[in-house]
Amino acid sequence: VISPVGVLPQAAERLDASEEIWPDEVRVRVERLNLDAASYRQLHEQHRGDGAAIRDDVRETIATRGKMHNRVTGSGGMLVGTVEEVGRDSPLGFLPGERIATLVSLTMTPLRIDDGLDHWDGHSPQISTDGHAILFARSLAGRLPSDLPTSLSLGIFDVCGAPALTRRVVAEKLKRQRYCSVLVLGAAGKSGAFSCAAARAAGADPVVGVVPNEAEREALEQADLVDKVVLADARDPVALAEAVRESFDVTIVCVDVPGCEHGAILSTAQGGTVVFFSMSTSFSAAALGAEGLAADVTMLIGNGYVPGHADFAVSLVRADDNLRSLLESRVMR
Amino acid sequence: VISPVGVLPQAAERLDASEEIWPDEVRVRVERLNLDAASYRQLHEQHRGDGAAIRDDVRETIATRGKMHNRVTGSGGMLVGTVEEVGRDSPLGFLPGERIATLVSLTMTPLRIDDGLDHWDGHSPQISTDGHAILFARSLAGRLPSDLPTSLSLGIFDVCGAPALTRRVVAEKLKRQRYCSVLVLGAAGKSGAFSCAAARAAGADPVVGVVPNEAEREALEQADLVDKVVLADARDPVALAEAVRESFDVTIVCVDVPGCEHGAILSTAQGGTVVFFSMSTSFSAAALGAEGLAADVTMLIGNGYVPGHADFAVSLVRADDNLRSLLESRVMR
Numbered sequence: 001v002i003s004p005v006g007v008l009p010q011a012a013e014r015l016d017a018s019e020e021i022w023p024d025e026v027r028v029r030v031e032r033l034n035l036d037a038a039s040y041r042q043l044h045e046q047h048r049g050d051g052a053a054i055r056d057d058v059r060e061t062i063a064t065r066g067k068m069h070n071r072v073t074g075s076g077g078m079l080v081g082t083v084e085e086v087g088r089d090s091p092l093g094f095l096p097g098e099r100i101a102t103l104v105s106l107t108m109t110p111l112r113i114d115d116g117l118d119h120w121d122g123h124s125p126q127i128s129t130d131g132h133a134i135l136f137a138r139s140l141a142g143r144l145p146s147d148l149p150t151s152l153s154l155g156i157f158d159v160c161g162a163p164a165l166t167r168r169v170v171a172e173k174l175k176r177q178r179y180c181s182v183l184v185l186g187a188a189g190k191s192g193a194f195s196c197a198a199a200r201a202a203g204a205d206p207v208v209g210v211v212p213n214e215a216e217r218e219a220l221e222q223a224d225l226v227d228k229v230v231l232a233d234a235r236d237p238v239a240l241a242e243a244v245r246e247s248f249d250v251t252i253v254c255v256d257v258p259g260c261e262h263g264a265i266l267s268t269a270q271g272g273t274v275v276f277f278s279m280s281t282s283f284s285a286a287a288l289g290a291e292g293l294a295a296d297v298t299m300l301i302g303n304g305y306v307p308g309h310a311d312f313a314v315s316l317v318r319a320d321d322n323l324r325s326l327l328e329s330r331v332m333r
Numbered sequence: 334v335i336s337p338v339g340v341l342p343q344a345a346e347r348l349d350a351s352e353e354i355w356p357d358e359v360r361v362r363v364e365r366l367n368l369d370a371a372s373y374r375q376l377h378e379q380h381r382g383d384g385a386a387i388r389d390d391v392r393e394t395i396a397t398r399g400k401m402h403n404r405v406t407g408s409g410g411m412l413v414g415t416v417e418e419v420g421r422d423s424p425l426g427f428l429p430g431e432r433i434a435t436l437v438s439l440t441m442t443p444l445r446i447d448d449g450l451d452h453w454d455g456h457s458p459q460i461s462t463d464g465h466a467i468l469f470a471r472s473l474a475g476r477l478p479s480d481l482p483t484s485l486s487l488g489i490f491d492v493c494g495a496p497a498l499t500r501r502v503v504a505e506k507l508k509r510q511r512y513c514s515v516l517v518l519g520a521a522g523k524s525g526a527f528s529c530a531a532a533r534a535a536g537a538d539p540v541v542g543v544v545p546n547e548a549e550r551e552a553l554e555q556a557d558l559v560d561k562v563v564l565a566d567a568r569d570p571v572a573l574a575e576a577v578r579e580s581f582d583v584t585i586v587c588v589d590v591p592g593c594e595h596g597a598i599l600s601t602a603q604g605g606t607v608v609f610f611s612m613s614t615s616f617s618a619a620a621l622g623a624e625g626l627a628a629d630v631t632m633l634i635g636n637g638y639v640p641g642h643a644d645f646a647v648s649l650v651r652a653d654d655n656l657r658s659l660l661e662s663r664v665m666r
Binding site: 299 | 339340341436437438440471472569570571572595609616617622623624625626627628629630631633635637638639
């Protein structure tokens with residue numbers, strides 16, 4: 001961290017992206033950056049779709065901040081590259097030449113671009129480029145599975161915390177009770193579909209998925225990931241409760257629109273657990289909502305890191321062609 | 334709910350505050366409203382300390398919305414009153430004539446004022462008034478203990494979710510491990526002091542309290558609620574980690590300023606638990622922070638409702654004169 005002093009890399013204004021590594025670091029030759037959806041949408045709107053202006057903005061941000069950290073959205077993205085140099089004390093276990101993707105945000109990854117982003121037209125969030133990035137001792141990155149397309153692997157890595165935490169929560173419930181019912185809000189999205197598959201793999205029964213429209217209902221039914229699909233607006237707590245008609249031991253929130261906190265709480269049994277993966281979650285709406293409803297539910301902030309999360313997600317995809325097809329359709333659009 | 338249709342009372346624009354009750358409701362004769370600190374501060378700033386203007390604003394809000402729900406802060410407060418009529422199906426167990434305080438926010442409590450707030454000068458968040466309020470079947474309220482001053486009881490009810498959830502989290506850890514260390518950020522505030530007392534009562538050892546200045550250090554040491562007091566800025570993760578020097582099984586965040594998420598995560602052991610009670614908590618800072626730090630910690634949204642929370646908090650105060658003194662000094666300032 002160059003400035004300000006005392007903060008961690010994510011909160012920093014500027015990072016040191018020089019080429020030399022410390023003994024516990026790894027340098028990666030970057031081949032591709034993936035801006036996160038919120039960041040690219042903001043850039044696209046600000047520059048009214050002008051590709052050259054978007055490119056200049058991103059180039060300028062990386063040069064100034066030493067990382068790709070959108071000032072408006074506060075978000076970054078991830079990168080793909082090849083391990084170039086590994087410090088002797090690095091705990092990450094990589095070897096030079098391995099192809100990897102980062103699992104932590106670009107907002108905390110030192111980055112320098114060498115080709116001026118000249119091969120990118122600014123019209124897509126995927127940037128083919130050349131440069132280098134530095135991984136710290138605690139930076140997470142995953143080896144890209146050689147049997148899966150890169151774009152699919154990236155889509156998997158992007159949300160791999162969700163299935164891992166879902167599995168853990170369901171497994172803990174099943175230590176204490178014989179059955180565990182699971183409701184997934186936003187079940188046809190990437191993290192939602194993964195959560196359904198993980199809940200089933202962990203032994204949940206039934207698994208019910210909520211989707212907002214007919215197209216997603218069809219996609220989810222075809223994928224055969226849940227015992228029942230319910231069509232409802234998760235932002236309307238009363239309508240949602242009426243549509244799902246029972247309360248669940250575990251509710252997983254994967255909907256990417258704000259305002260689903262009360263519906264999730266109301267659909268969860270007393271003593272149950274709500275896991276919020278959606279970045280649109282409002283902390284105070286959840287805390288005050290549960291209190292206002294006298295709901296004795298455990299509410300978890302969906303931590304994107306669980307040890308072994310990337311391997312578990314890849315294993316789910318390898319084992320289930322339906323899940324794979326659904327994820328591929330989400331990654332490609 | 335009068336409008337909009339389909340939302341729960343807290344999210345409603347307007348509630349029906351008429352006098353008649355449904356069979357599962359309770360009507361309360363209101364004697365006092367306590368605006369929450371954030372709401373009163375906002376009103377005070379907006380009207381530049383003009384008491385009459387503040388009063389007009391509050392009167393207008395209650396008349397228009399059927400509840401005291403500050404439009405800017407989104408917050409409310411609580412009320413004290415006497416039970417006037419109890420519907421035959423009310424599950425709350427109150428009898429007419431009992432003096433109670435609400436434990437849920439005024440933002441979801443139908444309220445009508447009869448005296449035009451004429452006895453309030455607008456210069457304090459405590460409003461002596463006359464009117465009525467309606468409690469729903471699931472509205473929480475507590476009988477005021479006759480052996481404690483009303484202001485102290487209100488202070489206790491205000492934060493009673495914190496000690497109850499702290500006790501539960503520590504007790505669950507101690508089922509699986511022999512010792513449980515607890516760190517409390519903002520330990521000299523109301524919810525912080527309560528969390529320290531509850532952690533100790535549940536068997537945590539050691540309990541370490543973090544405070545931001547000398548005055549709070551002295552107050553906390555005098556109260557003898559913790560094994561060690563540490564002076565540090567909880568917003569500075571690196572400084573905090575250096576000051577506390579170890580990682581804890583459980584970290585409780587009671588600091589009422591933003592930006593403490595990363596410090597709390599970094600001070601917590603792998604496999605540990607962070608409980609966020611502060612309404613200043615940022616959901617995304619916590620979720621992305623833990624991921625960025627590769628921290629395998631369970632992060633809980635501090636649910637203000639745990640069954641029996643008010644009784645447990647009152648019992649802690651009755652049993653510990655030091656805790657009582659510290660709370661009294663916080664309530665009186």
